[in-house]
Amino acid sequence: MMSKAWIEVNLDAVAANYREIVKLMQPGARCMAVVKADGYGLGAVEVAKTLQAEGCEAFAVTHVGEGLALRRQGITGTILVLGPSTPEEWTEAIQEDLQLTCSELSTVRALSQLGEELEVAVAVHLKLETGMGRTGFLAPELAQLADVLKAAAHLRVMGMFTHFARAGQRDHKYSELQYSRFQAMVADLAERGIEPVWRHVCNSAAFLDHPQWHHDLVRVGTLLIGHYPNPSFAARLKLQDPWSAKARIVHLRQVPKGTFVGYQSLYRTKRETQLAVIPLGYADGFGVEPHLTPQGWVDLIKIIIKNIAALFGIFLGQETVELHGTRIRVAGKIGMQLTVLDVGMVGCEVGDEVKVPLRRTLANPRLPRIYHKEGRKFSQRHIQEGFLTLNPEYSN
Numbered sequence: 001m002m003s004k005a006w007i008e009v010n011l012d013a014v015a016a017n018y019r020e021i022v023k024l025m026q027p028g029a030r031c032m033a034v035v036k037a038d039g040y041g042l043g044a045v046e047v048a049k050t051l052q053a054e055g056c057e058a059f060a061v062t063h064v065g066e067g068l069a070l071r072r073q074g075i076t077g078t079i080l081v082l083g084p085s086t087p088e089e090w091t092e093a094i095q096e097d098l099q100l101t102c103s104e105l106s107t108v109r110a111l112s113q114l115g116e117e118l119e120v121a122v123a124v125h126l127k128l129e130t131g132m133g134r135t136g137f138l139a140p141e142l143a144q145l146a147d148v149l150k151a152a153a154h155l156r157v158m159g160m161f162t163h164f165a166r167a168g169q170r171d172h173k174y175s176e177l178q179y180s181r182f183q184a185m186v187a188d189l190a191e192r193g194i195e196p197v198w199r200h201v202c203n204s205a206a207f208l209d210h211p212q213w214h215h216d217l218v219r220v221g222t223l224l225i226g227h228y229p230n231p232s233f234a235a236r237l238k239l240q241d242p243w244s245a246k247a248r249i250v251h252l253r254q255v256p257k258g259t260f261v262g263y264q265s266l267y268r269t270k271r272e273t274q275l276a277v278i279p280l281g282y283a284d285g286f287g288v289e290p291h292l293t294p295q296g297w298v299d300l301i302k303i304i305i306k307n308i309a310a311l312f313g314i315f316l317g318q319e320t321v322e323l324h325g326t327r328i329r330v331a332g333k334i335g336m337q338l339t340v341l342d343v344g345m346v347g348c349e350v351g352d353e354v355k356v357p358l359r360r361t362l363a364n365p366r367l368p369r370i371y372h373k374e375g376r377k378f379s380q381r382h383i384q385e386g387f388l389t390l391n392p393e394y395s396n
C-alpha cells in the first residue's frame with residue numbers, strides 16, 4: 001500500500017555519525033548512546049540495534065519503560081534510566097538488568113532493601129545536582145548518603161553523574177562551575193569511602209567542547225541523530241542527517257489571484273497559482289515550535305518584528321517544504337492534519353512527493369517509518385524482528 005505521509009530514517013547515517021563521535025573520544029572513554037524519546041523520534045530500538053552492531057555497549061533513556069523496550073528487543077549492553085523511577089517499576093527494571101538513577105536517600109534505602117529481598121546486587125548511578133536544578137543529591141546531603149550507602153549491602157554504585165544546563169554556549173563559565181562542583185562532590189564521597197565504577201558528565205555539546213571531561217562515559221544523543229547543538233560545531237565533525245518526513249500531494253487545484261486560504265483567511269493568493277494539499281498538520285508535529293525564548297536583544301527584536309508582521313498577514317519565517325528540489329511556502333495556517341501549499345506554476349501532480357520539516361521528537365508516532373540500510377528499505381517490523389537481511393521488499 002502506498003503511504004500518503006511517512007518518515008524515512010537512514011540507519012547508515014546514524015552508524016556513520018556514531019563512528020565520527022567515537023573518533024573524537026578520549027582514550028578510556030566509551031559512548032553511551034542516549035536514545036530517549038524514541039531515539040529523538042528516529043526509533044529507539046532501531047537506532048540502538050544499529051549502534052549495537054557498530055560496537056556500542058551502553059545506552060541511556062529517561063524512563064524505565066523505554067529501557068524495558070530496548071532490553072526486550074535484544075539490546076544486551078548497559079541500559080541506564082536517567083530519570084526518576086517509581087517503586088512499582090523497580091522489580092521489573094532490576095530483573096531486566098536496567099541500571100537506575102538515584103537522586104534521593106529514600107530511593108537508595110528502598111532499592112537496597114529490594115535488592116536484599118530479590119537477592120541481587122542492584123546497579124545504580126548517583127545523580128549529583130551541580131546547577132541544572134532538576135534532580136540529584138546536593139552537596140550537604142553527601143555525608144548522610146555515604147552512611148546510607150555503606151549500610152546498603154545490596155547496592156552497587158556503578159556511576160556518578162551530573163548534567164550541564166548551559167553546555168554549547170560560547171561562555172563556558174557555568175559549565176566549568178558545574179564541573180568543579182561535580183569533582184568536589186565525587187572527591188567528598190571518595191573520602192567517605194564511596195567510589196563509582198564510572199564517572200560521566202558530558203552531553204553532546206560538552207563532549208565536543210571539553211575532551212578533558214570525557215571520563216569513563218560520554219552521554220551523546222543530539223550528535224547521533226545528526227544535529228549540531230550549536231552551528232559552530234559543524235567544523236569539528238561531519239554529521240549526516242538520517243531523518244526526513246515526506247508526504248504526497250493529495251489534492252491540487254488552480255486558483256485565481258485573491259483566493260483566501262485556510263483558517264481565518266490569513267493567506268490570500270497574490271497571483272493565479274496552484275494550491276496543493278498535503279495530509280500532514282500540527283497533529284503530526286508540523287509547524288509546532290517550542291516556546292521562543294530570546295537569547296539576547298537581536299533575538300528579541302526578531303521575535304517582535306515577526307509578530308507585528310503576522311498581525312498584517314505577512315508570515316516571516318513561515319514554514320517551507322521541498323517539492324522537486326524547490327522551496328515551496330505553506331499557504332496560511334497549518335491545519336490539524338492538512339496543510340495547503342502555494343506551489344505557483346511548478347509542474348506537479350497529485351501523488352508527487354514533498355519533503356516536510358517535521359519536528360522529529362514531536363513527529364506523530366502513527367506515521368509509518370521506513371528505514372534505509374545498506375541501500376535497501378525496511379519496515380519497522382523488519383528491523384525490530386531482526387529480519388535485516390531478509391525480505392527487503394518494502395516499498396512505498
Ligand SMILES: *Cc1c(COP(=O)(O)O)cnc(C)c1O
Nearest residue numbers: 034082163203204219220221222
Ligand atoms: C538528553 C540527555 C543527554 C544527551 O544530551 P544531548 O545533548 O542530546 O547529547 C545526556 N544526559 C542526560 C542526563 C540527558 O537527559
